[in-house]
Amino acid sequence: MEEESQQGKERGCRCGRTKCLKQYCQCFRNDIRCTSDCVCSDCHNDGKHEEKRIEAIRHIRMNNPSAFKGTALELEDQEVTTPKGGKKTVRGCRCKRSKCQKKYCECFSAGIPCTSNCVCTDCAN
């Protein structure tokens, strides 16, 4: 009883302003659709607006060819195998206050140490 003791499901996003059509949304970032566990409002990632979802992706890519951090961090995505058996692609974090010791860190969240692509300050990993 270490983890998985809060609610046992809550794995959905709470987006309500971006409609899960931005990288802010964990679901959208993972390229997955929102589920009943999500408590997002006006969610366009529920599959009912699949066309809108794809259009939003194109819009982001059109306005931002680099999408997000990409450029300096997406040099080489590090594929790591999590203890649970799931392979996750981590690009690199930019933590400076949490020292990559909190879930805020993309690397720590994935359960792996920071890589050379990370530009974190005082990295504890």
Added chain:
DNA sequence: GAGTTTGAAACT
């Protein structure tokens, strides 16, 4: 449970 903090994405 509500509020604060942190990191990253989006916009200017």
Added chain:
DNA sequence: CAGTTTCAAACTC
């Protein structure tokens, strides 16, 4: 290209 703002989630109280 850099800085600022916004967004959503994590963390703290």
